[in-house]
Amino acid sequence: MTSPPQVGQPAPRLELPTLTGERVELAGLRGRLVLVSFLRHAG
Amino acid sequence: MKVTSRKDRFDAAGATAVFVSHDEPDAVRGLMLADVNCPFPVAIDREKTAYRDWGLRSLPLPMIWLDPKVWRQYAKLLSSGERMRSSGGDQRQMGGDFVVDRDGVVAYARPQRRDDRPPVGELLKVIEAL
Numbered sequence: 001m002t003s004p005p006q007v008g009q010p011a012p013r014l015e016l017p018t019l020t021g022e023r024v025e026l027a028g029l030r031g032r033l034v035l036v037s038f039l040r041h042a043g
Numbered sequence: 044m045k046v047t048s049r050k051d052r053f054d055a056a057g058a059t060a061v062f063v064s065h066d067e068p069d070a071v072r073g074l075m076l077a078d079v080n081c082p083f084p085v086a087i088d089r090e091k092t093a094y095r096d097w098g099l100r101s102l103p104l105p106m107i108w109l110d111p112k113v114w115r116q117y118a119k120l121l122s123s124g125e126r127m128r129s130s131g132g133d134q135r136q137m138g139g140d141f142v143v144d145r146d147g148v149v150a151y152a153r154p155q156r157r158d159d160r161p162p163v164g165e166l167l168k169v170i171e172a173l
Contacts, residue, residue, distance in 0.1 A: 004098035004139060004154040011143040012096040016063065016086035019072055024061055024084040031145050033058035033170050037046065038099055040138035040155060041066060 011036070046163050050082045058170045059083060065091045065136055094136060099154055101135040142169050 005012055014026035014036060026034065046060060053059060060083040064071045068087050075081040088094060140161055142151035151169045153161050 001100065002095060002098045004152055005141065005149045007149055007152055009149050011141065011147050011149050012093075014061070014063070014086075014093050014096070016088050016093060019068055019075065019085045019087060022084070024086050026061070026143065027147065029059060029061075029143075030147055033056060033145060033150075033173055034143045035046070035053075035058065035060040035166055035170065036097075036141045036143060037060060037062050038094060038097065038138040038140070038155075039062060039064040039066070039071075040136060041134050 046083075046166070049163060049167060052167055053083075053170070056167075056170050056173075061086060063088050063093055065089060065094060065133060091133075091136065097139065097141070097154075099137050099139050101133065102137060102157070103135070140166060142166065142173070144173055 002012075011026060014024070016024060018024050026036065062075065062081065062083060062085045064075075064085065065088050067089075071085060071087065075085045086093075137155040137157075138160070139154035140151070141149055141153070144150040150173055151166070
């Protein structure tokens with residue numbers, strides 16, 4: 001399994017649909033600071 | 044979610060946030076849009092592709108069921124009149140928090156081990172220092 005990215009490494013790819021029907025792409029946010037927060041479980 | 048109430052500080056730092064969930068969209072919609080009115084994108088990753096790409100693991104089932112916090116949570120729900128039910132999601136999947144800088148490089152990495160999410164204040168300090 002892939003290890004989590006370490007500080008100083010390029011961020012892995014992230015491109016997914018959103019709840020509102022759009023797509024979010026991390027590469028498209030270049031130039032901004034981005035908090036990427038993976039949720040554990042909504043239940 | 045406390046992050047959602049700090050959008051002004053994200054804006055001031057030139058930052059944004061992306062939340063990712065592997066759960067059913069309806070469950071996430073209830074939590075993130077109806078309950079907390081999340082001002083940031085909430086992405087759905089039912090196949091958990093991004094979770095794998097970012098190295099976020101699933102805990103072995105015994106580690107979940109041997110965790111006293113799980114049983115305390117069930118006891119709390121049952122005592123409040125809730126019924127035992129499946130939420131339909133993968134309770135073994137761990138989350139994690141990462142801050143990516145303006146060049147697409149990871150500036151902070153905190154993959155979740157158990158129930159050890161960083162406080163929002165810690166995340167904001169990282170962001171505001173960049």
